[in-house]
Amino acid sequence: MISLAGRDILHAWGKFLFTGMGLGLLIGVTLSMAGIYRGMVDDAEVLLDNSGADLWVVQRDTLGPYAEPSSLYDDSYRGILGMPGVVRAANITYLTMQVRLADAAASADVRAMVVGIRPDGPGHPGQPGFLVAGRHITRSHYEAVADIATGFALGDRIRIRRNDYDVVGLTRRMVSSGGDPMVFIPLKDAQEAQFLKDNDAILRQRARTAQNRELNRPGVPGLLDAVIASQSTNPYVNAVLVQIEPGADPDAVADPIRRWKRLGVHTKAGMREILVAKLIATSARQIAMFLVILSIVSAAIVAFIIYTLTLGKIREIAVLKLIGTRNRTIAAMILQQAVGLGLIGFVVGKTAATFWVPFFPKYVLLEPGDAVRGFVIVVVICVLASLVAIRAALKVDPAEAIGG
Amino acid sequence: MDRTDQETTGGIRIEGLRKRYGQGDTAVDALKGVDMQVGPGEVVGLVGPSGSGKSTLLKCLGAIIEPTAGRMTLGRDLIYDDGWRIPDLRALRRDKIGFVFQAPYLIPFLDVTDNVALLPMLAGRPNGEARWQALELLQALDVAHRAKAMPSQLSGGEQQRVAIARGLVNRPPVILADEPTAPLDSERALAVIRILNRMARQFDTAIIVVTHDEKILPTFKRIYHIRDGVTYEEAGEGRGFD
Numbered sequence: 001m002i003s004l005a006g007r008d009i010l011h012a013w014g015k016f017l018f019t020g021m022g023l024g025l026l027i028g029v030t031l032s033m034a035g036i037y038r039g040m041v042d043d044a045e046v047l048l049d050n051s052g053a054d055l056w057v058v059q060r061d062t063l064g065p066y067a068e069p070s071s072l073y074d075d076s077y078r079g080i081l082g083m084p085g086v087v088r089a090a091n092i093t094y095l096t097m098q099v100r101l102a103d104a105a106a107s108a109d110v111r112a113m114v115v116g117i118r119p120d121g122p123g124h125p126g127q128p129g130f131l132v133a134g135r136h137i138t139r140s141h142y143e144a145v146a147d148i149a150t151g152f153a154l155g156d157r158i159r160i161r162r163n164d165y166d167v168v169g170l171t172r173r174m175v176s177s178g179g180d181p182m183v184f185i186p187l188k189d190a191q192e193a194q195f196l197k198d199n200d201a202i203l204r205q206r207a208r209t210a211q212n213r214e215l216n217r218p219g220v221p222g223l224l225d226a227v228i229a230s231q232s233t234n235p236y237v238n239a240v241l242v243q244i245e246p247g248a249d250p251d252a253v254a255d256p257i258r259r260w261k262r263l264g265v266h267t268k269a270g271m272r273e274i275l276v277a278k279l280i281a282t283s284a285r286q287i288a289m290f291l292v293i294l295s296i297v298s299a300a301i302v303a304f305i306i307y308t309l310t311l312g313k314i315r316e317i318a319v320l321k322l323i324g325t326r327n328r329t330i331a332a333m334i335l336q337q338a339v340g341l342g343l344i345g346f347v348v349g350k351t352a353a354t355f356w357v358p359f360f361p362k363y364v365l366l367e368p369g370d371a372v373r374g375f376v377i378v379v380v381i382c383v384l385a386s387l388v389a390i391r392a393a394l395k396v397d398p399a400e401a402i403g404g
Numbered sequence: 405m406d407r408t409d410q411e412t413t414g415g416i417r418i419e420g421l422r423k424r425y426g427q428g429d430t431a432v433d434a435l436k437g438v439d440m441q442v443g444p445g446e447v448v449g450l451v452g453p454s455g456s457g458k459s460t461l462l463k464c465l466g467a468i469i470e471p472t473a474g475r476m477t478l479g480r481d482l483i484y485d486d487g488w489r490i491p492d493l494r495a496l497r498r499d500k501i502g503f504v505f506q507a508p509y510l511i512p513f514l515d516v517t518d519n520v521a522l523l524p525m526l527a528g529r530p531n532g533e534a535r536w537q538a539l540e541l542l543q544a545l546d547v548a549h550r551a552k553a554m555p556s557q558l559s560g561g562e563q564q565r566v567a568i569a570r571g572l573v574n575r576p577p578v579i580l581a582d583e584p585t586a587p588l589d590s591e592r593a594l595a596v597i598r599i600l601n602r603m604a605r606q607f608d609t610a611i612i613v614v615t616h617d618e619k620i621l622p623t624f625k626r627i628y629h630i631r632d633g634v635t636y637e638e639a640g641e642g643r644g645f646d
Contacts, residue, residue, distance in 0.1 A: 001525050001526070001531070002514075002518060002522070002525060002531065004511075004513075004514075007513045007514055007518070008513040010513070011512065011513035011554070012513070315509060316509070316511050316512065319505075319509045319511070320511070321494075322466070322468065322497060322503055323497065323498060323503065323522070323523055323526070323570070324494050324495060324496075324497045324498020324499070324523070324526055324527075325498075325526055326494065326526075329526070397468075398468050398497075399463055399468045399469070401503070401505060401509060
């Protein structure tokens with residue numbers, strides 16, 4: 001038996017192809033939306049993996065440096081280093097801001113997460129895991145390693161607050177949970193950048209402090225200078241990243257730190273939960289809504305197209321029924337056409353998504369598993385969408401072929 | 405011997421066929437006891453004004469609707485008998501009844517060969533055999549040279565010949581032709597009737613031609629008139645085809 005659906009598609013291939021392309025673009029958008037969600041999750045995973053930490057020690061009762069503000073003294077790490085099971089501990093600061101080239105002529109700036117690290121070299125917590133060009137930060141000031149997504153190049157001079165930094169290394173896929181590329185700078189510079197005030201504000205603060213009798217006592221020389229000095233420095237970091245002994249239980253290491261240091265500690269699993277289930281949960285629901293709407297729109301389009309195509313063949317269907325074609329043969333023809341349309345749409349959509357995804361500003365991850373799930377959903381949608389047309393076709397009276 | 409007088413082993417015979425639409429006070433008797441017999445190889449005309457029951461009779465003959473009462477045999481097969489009917493009318497239409505319509509109604513997405521071969525394929529015959537069977541018929545109807553053409557590439561006459569081939573391809577004992585010459589001029593209409601006569605003789609098929617077309621009436625040897633749900637037989641001129 002010949003394939004009636006195949007012959008019809010071949011006969012009207014232009015109609016099917018262009019309809020399939022339209023549907024395919026919609027499917028491509030749907031796959032891209034799924035890819036955006038996957039990219040967000042992957043960004044979160046990458047952030048955790050690239051930090052090189054097993055534990056995040058943060059301000060007590062906060063969710064850590066990525067989800068909530070956290071500050072703790074920058075000497076906290078010394079005590080943490082002495083806790084059982086801890087191998088390495090390093091201060092770290094995070095500050096999301098606009099970073100631009102120091103060259104005044106270059107007006108473009110980049111949204112980036114500025115990460116303050118101790119220049120301890122690779123392998124230490126918080127360090128960029130690998131470089132694609134250049135070297136790691138070796139000096140305590142004014143050097144930077146940037147993710148290539150910032151667009152900066154080796155040798156570029158970038159401005160963060162009032163200081164300029166030389167880009168000495170480039171890394172890849174070092175991003176914040178929001179997908180912003182990272183720029184690593186020395187910890188001291190980052191601490192300063194976090195709380196740096198403009199000159200007028202500093203002058204006003206000094207004047208206010210000098211006018212405060214409690215802080216400017218005539219009988220206590222040096223007190224005012226000491227107070228002003230303490231106001232001008234930032235002894236805080238956002239977190240201490242901790243590496244534990246191989247094979248050690250993270251919770252077993254975390255508990256004494258919580259108990260004796262009275263700090264908040266999050267394990268990798270806990271941090272993943274915070275990032276995925278809390279930080280990007282709303283975005284994920286937003287995307288899920290889009291996916292549902294796009295799926296409904298796709299189903300409606302397929303149903304409408306197949307229904308219209310079927311109505312256009314009512315006379316032929318009546319003839320087919322009159323000459324003894326089984327209902328299931330006619331239903332199969334419509335079903336195959338709907339699925340065929342879905343297949344064309346899926347191929348076009350997958351190809352289009354693969355083509356346009358690299359142009360998205362943030363990371364979009366098209367997972368093969370999502371493609372398979374998308375394919376199954378497309379087929380199911382096409383099958384469901386064809387039911388209306390099949391119902392219409394099966395209701396056709398064979399007598400319509402002979403009139404009367 | 406007159407075919408209509410013999411106890412045929414082919415052709416179609418109906419006796420006392422009745423069809424009632426609706427029930428109670430609103431019931432309408434479209435057929436009020438129709439008798440008709442068409443022997444194998446015979447072509448008869450069926451004429452009647454609008455509302456005479458012509459379409460209802462055609463649908464009953466074509467196993468599209470069931471009569472309320474009466475008897476119908478097709479060849480040696482009993483189809484209807486006072487409320488009883490054979491179970492599979494769809495298979496009956498596929499295997500035992502050929503249809504030729506006013507317009508050819510060819511399937512636009514199948515080429516000429518597959519339009520004709522579709523019926524044997526639906527009956528379960530292998531594609532190759534079905535196509536061979538179709539080509540034989542197309543050859544007999546002088547359209548084999550258009551075997552690979554699509555219906556839209558054919559002239560009106562060619563399309564109608566392909567439609568006749570489709571009606572004949574399963575070698576049905578009866579063909580119902582519904583106004584097959586309506587859209588054609590006199591010359592082409594007579595050509596179609598000539599073909600139907602030839603095919604009827606060649607394949608021993610009974611052909612019933614429903615028509616309003618006065619120019620082809622003289623070609624039938626017998627004509628059934630239907631009026632108010634009752635048929636009357638009339639001897640025709642039967643000109644020109646023997």
